[in-house]
Amino acid sequence: MFPPGLSMLWESADPLGVLKERFGLASFDEAAGWLTSVLGQAWALDVQACERILISGDNAIAWIRTNRGTLVAKWSRDQDQFVKFAATADLQHALHRQGVPVAPPMASLNGQYRVIIDSLSITVQPHIQGGLLDTTEHYAVRGAGVCLARLHNALATQGDSRLTALGRLTGRSLDLRHRIETWLHHDDPGMVPAASARLRDRLTALPPIDSEPQLVHNDYRASNILTSGSEILAVLDFDEVAVDYCVSDLANTFVVLGTRFTKWQPTPERVRDIFLQGYESVRPLTALERRWLHVLVLLRGIQAIPPGDDPAGWANAV
Known part of the structure; x- marks a missing residue:
């Protein structure tokens, strides 16, 4: 490797x-x-x-x-x-x-x-001998979705104060609406104004999410998932662990699942669907979580667009 x-x-x-x-x-x-x-x-x-x-x-x-x-x-x-x-x-x-x-x-x-x-x-x-997740292998993608749901369930039982305090220490707002509105107002570079407008419109109609924040992996993607065939051998790199909503972690994964170190490209819609099928086989989303997922995926997709050249087509993906 x-x-x-x-x-x-x-x-x-x-x-x-x-x-x-x-x-x-x-x-x-x-x-x-x-x-x-x-x-x-x-x-x-x-x-x-x-x-x-x-x-x-x-x-x-x-x-x-x-x-x-x-x-x-x-x-x-x-x-x-x-x-x-x-x-x-x-x-x-x-x-x-x-x-x-x-x-x-x-x-x-x-x-x-x-x-x-x-x-x-x-x-x-x-050292665990395996390959990085290949998002063209759909059984492995589904298995990765199952694994993330099980990881979320396990992380929900962990209460180490050194980690649960991260929600207060990192400056990350646990109010999703406030977090997105702040980003739109202060940090949106305006590269895809139509997508930003859709984000504002969808956010306006959303009630507060019906789940609680907890520890999440926060960097669940191909370069941190070791596989053998369709089996998930290990989830790596917990350095980015944070307190957030599971659906926020899921949204981030939707966008960056296929990324590997210096190779970054958007996740195809079909791959996202397969991943979500695996995830929901263990941890079904509520109807409101699903609505928030669409908004958070759009936000994360806009944030992933690089400045300047965009050969991988991140702007087209939103």
Whole structure:
């Protein structure tokens, strides 16, 4: 899936320069040596080889062969997120115990699933061999819909205050009407005025939603869904977990389901329908949730339109 050695996930930058600037490591070998020391110290792992390191923003991911199999180590320098990262590691452990397909973090020697060493927050997870969700494989798409509904049901039972407080801390309004009206008034770039007008009209006729906000994944798309055939092997990357409505998470997924790192394209209507069939086989929407879904999909679709050239046809998709 990714080349061996050192590379960037999506940024156009020299990975060696970024490795030095962001993590203070001058080379791939130096990074592998540092990682070997850290994992031996905190997890008692014997690292036999580091195959690749991928840098994404303030985060890095390494694939390593150890005495306990192939593992994935992730670390971050974003100290403002350290409390959340620790909470999401605990969350993934809890979801694993509930039977949700995730890559469960490995407990360190002190029992923590996320450890702070050298001013970096580090976690270790098993490497799960699989491919990214292919939205042309309709059975897998339906399975991904089933999986998201089960994930939503499981997340509804989680009450970690470090995460449930996110609804207050992120500045995201939990009043959907206010959120959309604010965006239309202050942030709409006006690239598709007809679509924005439809959004205003549909919003005016909607009563308040008849569900409660809860924890949601907030980044459920192809690059975070590992599959084997039609089976969902694991949902990855809980770094964007937030408090919101399930239908808002579903709307975001409708729009970005097929996106992969630097490859972004709208989700075809047929794929959305199949995904929703799977989702509603586990968690049926109320009539009002369905109306809000249409509005939120339109909002998210407008927001996804890139400035300048639009070769993937995002503007046409709304």
